[in-house]
Amino acid sequence: MLEKLAEKMAGEIVLSESPGRTIRKWRETFKVSQKELAKELGVSPSTICDYEHERRESPGIKTISRIVNSIINIDRKRGGDVLKKYTIGVESDAIIQIREFPIGIPLTDFKDVLGAKNVSPCSLQRDIHGYTIVDSVKAILSLNATDYLKIYGWSTERALIFTDVRYGRSPMVAIRVHPLKPACVVLHAPKELDPLAIKIAELENIPLLVTKMNLNDLIKKLEEL
Amino acid sequence: MLEKLAEKMAGEIVLSESPGRTIRKWRETFKVSQKELAKELGVSPSTICDYEHERRESPGIKTISRIVNSIINIDRKRGGDVLKKYTIGVESDAIIQIREFPIGIPLTDFKDVLGAKNVSPCSLQRDIHGYTIVDSVKAILSLNATDYLKIYGWSTERALIFTDVRYGRSPMVAIRVHPLKPACVVLHAPKELDPLAIKIAELENIPLLVTKMNLNDLIKKLEEL
DNA sequence: GAACATCTTCGGCATTTTTTGAAAAAGTTT
């Protein structure tokens, strides 16, 4: 989530008609003075001013990267007040990871990477555009209906990976009652598998995969995708 | 939507551990050769290669901006095949505009800008972080449950502005049955106002505003926010 | 309005970028 904000800031600056003004906009949004920012960056305040006034027409990306990170960092040191405004609601630790793929990848490839098995009678003939890894127990405890938005990154054409699964029933029930349906559900190392979970998968026509891969390996493998 | 993709590309490149590899990732995602990209940019292919190999540690943002725009442009000239993959689902014209504010703004300010009236008994003591303008008739015809995600940009702390409104009943019913609730609903120039709409607003405790401002003016005013 | 902090402007210099073109390397097709 935070990563996305940083990317948004950087992207906006780069593509802006007036990069300097955009830098300023963000600095002011975070209520950081030039002096403060300069100190964090280890440069003199006049340098910041020069950037904001576009004395350099095309600052290097390292400079932009440092500026963005410094602004965020200053806010963090202060307690992250502005940051919190962007991380909708509470920064729940129920969501372990959210990722988007640059382009759709075939679900079958995704399955193979996970070393997973399709336990539902649903076809894997489709592409997904990202995945979300959710701690199923924490999710039930901490996520309210609105927070589900977070589970879906950009599109619903994504896989939902549930970890810490008992029987796989509650994750599927949650999906059943919610209007936003993922393209695929992955249960990570369930103790047992509730037939009802499979039934729901069938009803909703959402492929249900099961993997027993170690969680860290799984995350690593996915990151390589 | 397209703007966001460009921003994402630029932001990713700037903040990447390896900007060169990220440039390459995007070039390849769009299936553009170095030569082709070089031609579009008006530089020699070796230049592109040098960037991808980070011969320059911190290229200027103008360079990045040109690269991102060129890649997208090439795809566009070809028919926008890759671009389409990013505009999740159909580029519905039901959504007229989506915007995020850098920071929350008081709902009362928002109301004043619209020259709107609060027809519900709900308090305006809250901030919103963005708004979505939706053509209510087209929305009913073309948006399915999953597409509602699009209506909500980043957060649900936003105003939903419905245009082309008859009585304001169906927009409110849609909100009633959906788990994601906006912070405020604005009806644009309804012919009449159904009491049920107000009742739902009250039940859900969502302020219901009505404005008669001309749509173009309204969009313009909002853009100035 | 004096004292203060914040911001703006700019000369100047070391360091980098930007870019080319040519030649070599790597990958594809036939």
Next chain:
DNA sequence: AAACTTTTTCAAAAAATGCCGAAGATGTTC
């Protein structure tokens, strides 16, 4: 394996960035 396209490497020269520090302008607070 020849013919082809695409990618890699690199020296060199002009241009631009990155940065400082001092002096002036602008705003704020007491």
